Amino acid sequence: MSKPKEFSSMTKDKLMTYTFIALLILAVVSYLSFGVESLILALVSVGVAVGIDILFSKVAVDSPLNIMSAAVFGLIVALCYTLGKPTMASVEVMPLIAPGSYIFVALISTIGMVLFKKIQGIGGRKFVNPAAAAKLVAMIPFLNTVLLPSDHMVTGNLQMPALAGPIGYDVIGGNGAFSFAGYLQACFASPTATTYSSVYDLMLVQKWHGWVGGISSIAVIIVGIALFVIARRYIKWRITVSYLATVALFALVLGFVYGDGDPLLRAIFHLFIGSSIFLAFFMATDPATTPLTYLGQGIFGVGLGILTVLIQTYMSFFGGSILALVIMNVLSPKLDKIGKLKPSTETKEPKLPKAKQFTSVKTYDCIRCGACMRVCCHKLSPILIKQAFDKQDVNTISKLSADYCTGCGHCTFVCPARIDLRASVLRAKAMLRGQ
Ligand code: SF4
Ligand code: SF4
Structure with a gap:
């Protein structure tokens, strides 16, 4: 067995599990009001998202299985869908009631997973919220109704009141x-x-x-x-x-x-x-x-x-x-x-979260939580230095003052994605010294 390593207890999986539980509670609250329709909506959306995640993990290189993240995404898609109960005296933009609502939520889940989670993720970072962007894409056929005030207001198709x-x-x-x-x-x-x-x-x-x-x-x-x-x-x-x-x-x-x-x-x-x-x-x-x-x-x-x-x-x-x-x-x-904090050569001891020993360490892509930037005792931006180092961008590494790093390892300790930031920053520092 490999030697146990110490990190903060938070991992990306744990973070996703907590978020999933929070969303599940809201799904139950909505079930109490909307009834079984909202529950089916959630099941369809989560099922589609997890199914696509499994499929990508089997057919695509570089697409590790991330069931909890897919399930969180699926629940968000379902919970940001509109259920029209009671129906209003207006033209519907997206189907507000079953079975049309199930089909649409499955469509949004598919667009979000494929286009905005998987394909967008290939570039190294996501630029738009997958659930929000997917819902907007699904609305494209109705954009004139939704976005043109004249169609949307009380005198138009949707009969929405004007707040102006x-x-x-x-x-x-x-x-x-x-x-x-x-x-x-x-x-x-x-x-x-x-x-x-x-x-x-x-x-x-x-x-x-x-x-x-x-x-x-x-x-x-x-x-x-x-x-x-x-x-x-x-x-x-x-x-x-x-x-x-x-x-x-x-x-x-x-x-x-x-x-x-x-x-x-x-x-x-x-x-x-x-x-x-x-x-x-x-x-x-x-x-x-x-x-x-x-x-x-x-x-x-x-x-x-x-x-x-x-x-x-x-x-x-x-x-x-x-x-x-x-x-x-x-x-x-x-x-x-x-x-960004101003890098300093002075050492400031950060307050670190509780430590936990791990025998196996699973790594993920950076989730951009920013935790590494807050615990650096020299106010450095470890993730930005790592990204610059990966691109061999000496100018940025120098601007980010990587040479102040003293290798304390706090950044690696808190990272929920378990990225070895310390090693990258020290390598970046060595690169600077070699110039
Ligand atoms: S290892 Fe370097 S970059 Fe990471 S927290 Fe310590 S001083 Fe900052
Ligand atoms: S590298 Fe920094 S920003 Fe990225 S997940 Fe780790 S702690 Fe968060």
């Missing part, structure tokens, strides 16, 4: 004001949502006709925070915080500008509609497609919040947070360059 005007609990009348109560009654089947507390109850406790995973905002918040606490070093919760804070602030400003009846009403809508709250906790934090640095993550969250409110307000596309997410994902490589 004053909103109130009830019909304000005459001036094109948006009746929040009217919308809730039509969309969320709530004939009683006409007061502050009833609207709050509805948006927090149980909604209908929206993203399956966001049916209960309170469940998403509790499960999401529990996951953040358990995996706080590895999950980019700062994106969630900055996103939700931006959405709330921007909505308050718009409420003031448009003279809403109640200034909080608009914020409640934008924050707790299923597409925003579920995305905030379970999609916006996807490590692979978001910035590595804390400042980059903050800017990412702010940009995501502003775009989401703009799309929901001026395009009446209430699931518009996925479009906002894909746009911000594309900007991630630029945001990676903002907020």
